Amino acid sequence: MSERTSALYAALRRTRAAQRLLARATTHQRDEALEAVARRLETDRDAALAANAADLAQAADLSPAMRDRLLLTPARYDALVASVRALAALPDPLGEERLVAERPNGLRVFRRRIPLGVVAVVYEARPNVTVEAASIALRAGNAVVLRGGSEAVRSNTVLAEAVRAGLADAGLPPDAVLFIEDTARERVTELLGATGLVDLAIPRGGPALMAFVDAHARVPVIRHGAGVCHVYIDREADLAMAVNVAFNAKVSRPGVCNSAETLLVHDDVAAAVLPALGRRLAAAGVELRADEAARASLAAAGVEARVATEHDWDTEFLALVFAVRCVPSLEAALDHIATHGTEHTATIVTADVEAAERFLSEVNASCVLWNASTRFNDGGELGLGAEIGISTSRMHAFGPMSLRELTAEKFVVRGDGQVRG
Numbered sequence: 001m002s003e004r005t006s007a008l009y010a011a012l013r014r015t016r017a018a019q020r021l022l023a024r025a026t027t028h029q030r031d032e033a034l035e036a037v038a039r040r041l042e043t044d045r046d047a048a049l050a051a052n053a054a055d056l057a058q059a060a061d062l063s064p065a066m067r068d069r070l071l072l073t074p075a076r077y078d079a080l081v082a083s084v085r086a087l088a089a090l091p092d093p094l095g096e097e098r099l100v101a102e103r104p105n106g107l108r109v110f111r112r113r114i115p116l117g118v119v120a121v122v123y124e125a126r127p128n129v130t131v132e133a134a135s136i137a138l139r140a141g142n143a144v145v146l147r148g149g150s151e152a153v154r155s156n157t158v159l160a161e162a163v164r165a166g167l168a169d170a171g172l173p174p175d176a177v178l179f180i181e182d183t184a185r186e187r188v189t190e191l192l193g194a195t196g197l198v199d200l201a202i203p204r205g206g207p208a209l210m211a212f213v214d215a216h217a218r219v220p221v222i223r224h225g226a227g228v229c230h231v232y233i234d235r236e237a238d239l240a241m242a243v244n245v246a247f248n249a250k251v252s253r254p255g256v257c258n259s260a261e262t263l264l265v266h267d268d269v270a271a272a273v274l275p276a277l278g279r280r281l282a283a284a285g286v287e288l289r290a291d292e293a294a295r296a297s298l299a300a301a302g303v304e305a306r307v308a309t310e311h312d313w314d315t316e317f318l319a320l321v322f323a324v325r326c327v328p329s330l331e332a333a334l335d336h337i338a339t340h341g342t343e344h345t346a347t348i349v350t351a352d353v354e355a356a357e358r359f360l361s362e363v364n365a366s367c368v369l370w371n372a373s374t375r376f377n378d379g380g381e382l383g384l385g386a387e388i389g390i391s392t393s394r395m396h397a398f399g400p401m402s403l404r405e406l407t408a409e410k411f412v413v414r415g416d417g418q419v420r421g
Helices: 007-024 027-043 045-057 064-070 074-087 127-139 150-169 185-192 207-216 239-251 267-283 292-299 310-314 330-340 353-362
Strands: 097-102 108-115 118-123 143-147 177-179 200-204 229-233 260-266 287-290 321-327 345-349 367-370 389-391 399-401 407-414
Touching: 007 108, 007 118, 007 143, 007 177, 007 185, 027 045, 027 074, 027 127, 027 150, 045 064, 045 074, 045 127, 045 150, 064 150, 074 127, 118 127, 118 185, 127 143, 127 150, 127 177, 143 185, 150 177, 185 207, 200 207, 229 239, 229 330, 239 260, 239 267, 239 345, 260 267, 260 330, 267 287, 267 292, 267 321, 287 292, 292 321, 310 321, 310 330, 321 330, 330 353, 345 353, 353 367
Parallel strands: 118 143, 118 200, 143 177, 229 260, 229 345, 260 321, 287 321, 345 367
Antiparallel strands: 097 108, 108 407, 389 399
């Protein structure tokens, strides 16, 4: 059997046909579908939570961060259902048209927002992605192909079937959501090579998954890569604010991609801020890995820290581990972030407007913040609604991807008989 006649490619052709039908649906029809999906999820709540418990029981070898991403508590499940309904309250980007130019020959040039088409999402551990990716894609008129990891296959199967049933309830094609139950890497290879059938692939996972995608992708890819996120405490920082921001950025949920992994502290305030922050972090169970200057300031307060290695500056710990470095200047902080960051998230704590604006201008990250925790790089927190992920690719989408980021613009030209000479 050739690749193009495989069962997956046959399913992808059905999904592509379903996307054309979905793209013709009105805003009202797509909103009704979201409500139907939410009702199906409510009906299947017990089955989904039981499936998730079974997945967790088989996932004893996962890291704490991966187990946290896999876990669906009742509260998380209810929030997931609420996020589906919340999408309907957001403006519909489809059909939005803006005038670009009126040409001397009378042509009027517009740009109209359209769906991207068929979006494939390859992800690990996170069953919430099954619902969020499908719902966001559908609201923006896209079909979606979902390929989760083996550790969440029971959870994902129940959730995907609920979404497909909701589409059918609303009179829209359930084939607009394709869930790939086969977790073999060969299916991912097929999916990444499905030119003409898949318009965009979005991988969400660790370095091994990203390397695999880089090696096999023939369709366009927007990476949702590692989050080596930074907090920089400047010499002009409010010290109480700095402690609160850095603590929240590391501790509030360490296993997610917008958690801070490296703390940079200006030499001039290290002795003042690190003792209080170090004690608070240590009390929360955070392991500190610091350079010699930072270790000295921490030791003065009785806080132990391991010697940081060069590898630590490049590591997404996804755990209660914080790399700490003292820097002599804003310039040095910018250099460190440029060298070791992953263009995900970085924040500066300072009262110096000039320093803050330079940081916001020069740091290449999908979200840069001033006097706020890195944990705010999230679609819901930024007012975008649910997100399909956080793009670390500097393409049309950079940062949280919600409805508008799953659309493109085409040119629409209106004339009255013009011809080109």
